Amino acid sequence: MAALMMRGSLSVRCSPSFGARSWAFANSASAQSVSVPTGKSLPEQVKIVEVGPRDGLQNEKTVVPTEVKIELINMLSEAGLPVIEATSFVSPKWVPQMADQEEVMRGIQRRLGVRYPVLTPNLKGFQAALNAGAEEVAVFGAASELFSKKNINCSVEESLQRFEEVVRAAKAANVTVRGYVSCVLGCPYEGQVSPDKVAQVAKRLYSMGCYEVSLGDTIGVGTPGSMRAMLSAVSSQVPLGALAVHCHDTYGQALANILTALQMGVSVVDSSVAGLGGCPYAQGASGNVATEDVVYMLHGLGIHTGVDLTRVMDAGAFICRSLNRRTNSKVAQASCKL
Amino acid sequence: MGNVPVPAKHCFSVERLFPMYPRLPLWMQKDKVPAPNQLPEFVKVVEVGPRDGLQNENEIVPTKVKLELIDMLSKTGLSVIEATAFVSSKWVPQMADHTDVLRGIHREPQVKYPVLTPNFQGFQAAVAAGATEVAVFASASETFSRKNINCSIDESMQRFEKVLHAAKKAQIPVRGYVSCALGCPYEGKIEPEEVTKVAKRLHDLGCYEISLGDTIGVGTPGSMARLLGAVLAEVPADALAVHCHDTYGQALANILTALQMGISVVDSSVAGLGGCPYARGASGNVSTEDVLYMLHGLGIETGVDLAKVMEAGDFICKALKRRTNSKVALAKTGV
Numbered sequence: 036m037a038a039l040m041m042r043g044s045l046s047v048r049c050s051p052s053f054g055a056r057s058w059a060f061a062n063s064a065s066a067q068s069v070s071v072p073t074g075k076s077l078p079e080q081v082k083i084v085e086v087g088p089r090d091g092l093q094n095e096k097t098v099v100p101t102e103v104k105i106e107l108i109n110m111l112s113e114a115g116l117p118v119i120e121a122t123s124f125v126s127p128k129w130v131p132q133m134a135d136q137e138e139v140m141r142g143i144q145r146r147l148g149v150r151y152p153v154l155t156p157n158l159k160g161f162q163a164a165l166n167a168g169a170e171e172v173a174v175f176g177a178a179s180e181l182f183s184k185k186n187i188n189c190s191v192e193e194s195l196q197r198f199e200e201v202v203r204a205a206k207a208a209n210v211t212v213r214g215y216v217s218c219v220l221g222c223p224y225e226g227q228v229s230p231d232k233v234a235q236v237a238k239r240l241y242s243m244g245c246y247e248v249s250l251g252d253t254i255g256v257g258t259p260g261s262m263r264a265m266l267s268a269v270s271s272q273v274p275l276g277a278l279a280v281h282c283h284d285t286y287g288q289a290l291a292n293i294l295t296a297l298q299m300g301v302s303v304v305d306s307s308v309a310g311l312g313g314c315p316y317a318q319g320a321s322g323n324v325a326t327e328d329v330v331y332m333l334h335g336l337g338i339h340t341g342v343d344l345t346r347v348m349d350a351g352a353f354i355c356r357s358l359n360r361r362t363n364s365k366v367a368q369a370s371c372k373l
Numbered sequence: 374m375g376n377v378p379v380p381a382k383h384c385f386s387v388e389r390l391f392p393m394y395p396r397l398p399l400w401m402q403k404d405k406v407p408a409p410n411q412l413p414e415f416v417k418v419v420e421v422g423p424r425d426g427l428q429n430e431n432e433i434v435p436t437k438v439k440l441e442l443i444d445m446l447s448k449t450g451l452s453v454i455e456a457t458a459f460v461s462s463k464w465v466p467q468m469a470d471h472t473d474v475l476r477g478i479h480r481e482p483q484v485k486y487p488v489l490t491p492n493f494q495g496f497q498a499a500v501a502a503g504a505t506e507v508a509v510f511a512s513a514s515e516t517f518s519r520k521n522i523n524c525s526i527d528e529s530m531q532r533f534e535k536v537l538h539a540a541k542k543a544q545i546p547v548r549g550y551v552s553c554a555l556g557c558p559y560e561g562k563i564e565p566e567e568v569t570k571v572a573k574r575l576h577d578l579g580c581y582e583i584s585l586g587d588t589i590g591v592g593t594p595g596s597m598a599r600l601l602g603a604v605l606a607e608v609p610a611d612a613l614a615v616h617c618h619d620t621y622g623q624a625l626a627n628i629l630t631a632l633q634m635g636i637s638v639v640d641s642s643v644a645g646l647g648g649c650p651y652a653r654g655a656s657g658n659v660s661t662e663d664v665l666y667m668l669h670g671l672g673i674e675t676g677v678d679l680a681k682v683m684e685a686g687d688f689i690c691k692a693l694k695r696r697t698n699s700k701v702a703l704a705k706t707g708v
Contacts, residue, residue, distance in 0.1 A: 255704070258670025259629055287663035287700030288670070291625040294594055320704040328622035335593025335623070365622030369590070369655040 078302035080339045082118065084249070084279060085111055085326060087354070088139075089120040089154060091311025093132050094322055095358055101135040103357045105142040107350060111308060112146040114346035116326075120173065121151040124160035140167040152213055156187060161201045165208055172205060173213040174198040176240060178233040179222035182253075186217075195239050202244040214240030215281065219250040219265055220257030220292075223316040230268035238272040247277050249305055252292065254316050255285025259295040266299045279303035282324050284363075285314045289324035290332055297338075304329055309351035310363025325364035327351060413637035415674045417453065419584070419614060420446055420661060422689070423474075424455040424489060426646025428467050429657055430693060436470040438692045440477045445685040446643060447481040450677040451661075455508070458489035459499045475502040487548055491522060493535040500543060507540060508548040509533040511575060513568040514557035517588075521552075530574055537579045549575030550616065554585040554600060555592030558651040565603035573607045582612055584640055587627065589651050590620025594630040601634045614638035617659050619698075620649045624659035625667055632673075639664055644686035645698025660699035662686060 088108050092099055104122075111119050121143060127134030136153070145151060152171040155161040164172055176194055177183040183191045198214070205212045218225075219233045237248045250269065257265075262280075269278065280296040280303070282289040293304055310325030330344045348367050355362045362368060423443050427434055439457075446454050456478060462469030471488070480486060487506040490496040499507055511529050512518040518526045533549075540547045553560075554568045572583045585604065592600075597615075604613065615631040615638075617624040628639055645660030665679045683702050690697045697703060 258667050260671040285700065285704045286666055287625060287660070288667055290622060291629045291667055294626045294629060314704070317704040321700060325622070331621055332593050332623055332626055336595040365620065365656060369620045369649070369652040 077297050077336055077338060078300070080302060081297070081333050082279075082303045083116055083326065083329065083333075083340055083342055084118040084120065084303060084305045085116045085308060086120045086281070086305050086323065087111070087308035087311045087326065089123050089133070090305075091307035091309075091323055093123065093130060094312035094315060095132070095360075097358050097360075098132055099354075099357060101138045101142065103354070104135070104139050107308075107354050107357075108139070108143045108151075110346070110350035110353060112144065112149050114350060115340075115342045116149065116347070117341060118150045118152065121153055123154035124164045124167075124169075125154060125156055137163070137167045140164070140169060150211075152211075155201055157197050158200045158204060161204055165210065169210065171211045171213065172201065173215060174201055174240070174245070175215045175217060176236050177217045177222075178228050178236050179218040179225045181224035182218050182222050185224060191236060195236070195243070198240070199243050206244060212245050214245030214248045215251055216240065216248060217251045217253040219269075220252040220261045221254055223254050230265040233265055234268040234272045237269045237278075241273045241277055247279055247303065248273055249279040249281045249303070251281035251305075252283050252289075254314060255283030255288065255320075255322070257282070257292050258286075258288050259291050262292045262295045263299065266296060266301065270299070275300040276302070279305055281305035283314060283322050284310065284324040285317055285320045285322060290328060293324070293329060294332070297336075304333075306330075308347055308364075309355050309367060311354065311358075321363050323363075325351075325362070325366070327364040327366040331366045412632050412671060412673060413635070415637065415676075416632065416668050417614075417638045418451060418661060418664060418668075418675050418677055419453040419455065419638060419640045420451045420643060421455045421616070421640050421658065422446070422643035422646045422661065424458055424468070425640075426642035426644075426658055428458065428465060429647035429650060430467070430695075432693050432695075433467055434689075434692060436473050436477065438689070439470070439474050442643075442685060442689050442692075443474070443478045443486075445688060446682070447479065447484050449681040449685065450675070451682075452483060452676065453485045453487065456486040456488050458491075459495035459502075459504075460489060460491055472498070472502040475499070475504060490536055492532045493539065496536045496539055500545070504545065506546050506548065507536065508550060509536055509575070509580070510550045510552060511571050512552045512557075513563050513571050514553040514560045516559040517553050517557050520559065526571060530578070533575070534578055541579055547580050549578075549580030549583045550586055551575070551583060552586045552588040555587040555596050556589055558589050565600045568600060569603045569607050572604050572613075576608050576612055580612075582614055582638065583608060584614040584616045584638070586616035586640075587618050587624075589649060590618030590623065590655075590657070592617070592627050593621075593623050594626050597627045597630045598634065601631060601636065605634065610635035611637070614640055616640035618649065618657050619645065619659040620652055620655045620657060625663060628659070628664065629667070632671075639668075643682055643699075644690050644702060646689065646693075656698050658698075660686075660697070660702070662697075662699040662701040666701045 122136040122139045123133040150171050152173045153164050153169045155164050155172040202212050216236050240248050282292045306326040306329040307323030308326045312323040314320045314322040330342050457471040457474045458468040459471050485506050487508045488499050488504045490499050490507040551571045617627045641661040641664045642658035643661045647658040649655045649657040
């Protein structure tokens with residue numbers, strides 16, 4: 036079985052008594068590309084956007100010391116992830132977990148070729164981010180009016196106007212902007228959300244200058260059916276190559292939804308190491324989909340990600356120990372007796 | 374079939390009747406390949422919680438709790454509930470009360486209650502206890518077969534042949550399982566051709582349905598598509614089912630892939646009962662609630678009431694003093 040072990044740290048922290056675990060990784064890494072039953076080929080490459088340090092930690096109850104955040108981001112940088120959402124320039128009064136935003140930004144060891152976007156809800160946040168050395172920022176819109184009002188205290192239109200300011204300033208400073216749309220498959224307040232509304236908001240973000248728009252199933256209620264309908268509507272307004280999916284696993288549907296998105300031509304997937312970040316709308320339920328589980332599926336499909344799964348698992352094990360919690364990643368659970 | 378409800382259409386369709394009545398003219402079942410991109414209108418969910426689920430739980434569950442669980446599941450609309458296993462109580466203490474369970478359940482008229490029968494002796498005991506459907510378990514991996522049931526694949530087939538022969542005489546349908554369909558904890562990779570051989574043998578021997586089991590949950594949509602591509606060349610889609618484990622979180626994506634390839638029978642376990650004996654602490658069976666959520670979200674009919682399944686799941690988790698493995702249950706109850 037030693038020949039089947041992946042080079043790296045799998046044997047260091049875990050002691051698989053069966054070849055199954057190590058074999059599983061070797062197998063998933065060496066699978067050949069398959070075309071899916073729908074007849075359309077899956078993308079050959081998928082970009083994983085790691086949101087654990089921001090979206091993940093922001094939704095964890097335990098406030099994590101700055102040096103732990105920095106160590107986490109550094110470990111993720113070494114795992115081959117091309118994009119790591121580092122922190123958020125929001126008011127520390129509202130989001131205490133992100134209060135150390137500047138220290139984190141200045142403290143991380145940036146790896147060449149890796150991007151470290153930060154959230155900037157408005158011009159003020161953008162300027163602070165720029166001062167702290169940000170080269171990419173992100174703005175968060177919503178497809179639901181009620182959610183927008185409850186979450187960021189303004190209407191969708193008002194938020195888009197704020198973002199336009201940010202995008203203008205970002206352009207002037209040569210900083211790229213990623214857009215997010217939340218509640219694309221359902222809203223905790225409004226319930227069903229119309230795919231056309233999602234398409235409208237996505238189009239606005241893209242037209243104003245966001246290079247990519249990440250479509251978030253904020254409460255994880257989506258299924259492959261609603262994912263397909265939403266993506267059909269959005270892709271008629273925004274090119275597929277500029278779209279990403281940000282699926283929550285609250286109802287266990289994330290991987291099936293991501294697979295559907297891939298089948299429709301989306302090739303950027305957001306995920307969170309160890310599945311960090313529960314759902315604030317369903318107490319005790321899970322939130323973000325785990326990076327390890329996504330990478331396992333992608334590699335099993337023969338899709339190239341550039342990500343070293345064992346190193347992501349190491350980062351996941353590290354942050355879970357710091358948070359004193361169990362991982363939400365099934366791949367991690369299956370591989371280690373933790 | 375006009376205004377006939379979808380589940381009825383499914384029951385009376387040629388696809389369903391043909392395996393049970395093989396003398397139906399071949400011309401009736403030709404050309405019925407699923408169109409690409411088309412999902413089945415109806416999916417049959419086979420509930421394995423009371424057997425496969427409980428068998429892999431550490432806590433021994435009292436008979437009356439098992440009976441209550443099965444009775445609750447019988448009222449959810451599930452059409453197949455795997456009730457127990459007629460195996461040696463020395464090896465599987467959880468199933469020691471198999472006769473009491475089979476005799477004690479309140480059988481719903483539209484529900485089938487298959488029981489595991491690894492050999493002729495088990496089959497006889499099952500029939501004596503009133504079984505009206507049985508199941509046999511083969512493996513696509515030689516090593517797994519030897520370690521799990523102490524004999525080679527060939528030897529196991531000979532045992533099953535006896536069971537099938539007797540079952541045919543007694544007019545008892547037999548379901549076949551193939552474990553390690555996407556990987557083996559001992560051998561590692563399993564070639565789709567090996568799985569196909571075993572599935573075909575079981576089908577040829579008379580099993581009306583073959584459930585392909587990803588025993589250690591290592592499969593992904595890629596390996597599932599490759600597996601089904603091979604098996605479908607030898608066994609018709611309507612005689613196949615998928616039994617996905619969620620050990621690596623891949624189950625729903627794998628099930629979706631299977632549906633896209635024309636499979637319309639899915640095994641699952643209420644509350645995701647039944648961990649993985651090969652990865653301690655890891656999950657095993659995919660949970661029925663999560664499967665139903667996906668199917669219903671896709672507009673696929675199942676005839677099953679998700680809320681009632683969740684109640685059954687809640688009941689058995691309280692009895693086992695454990696948390697549900699179902700994400701849908703966790704999200705909806707906020708516990």
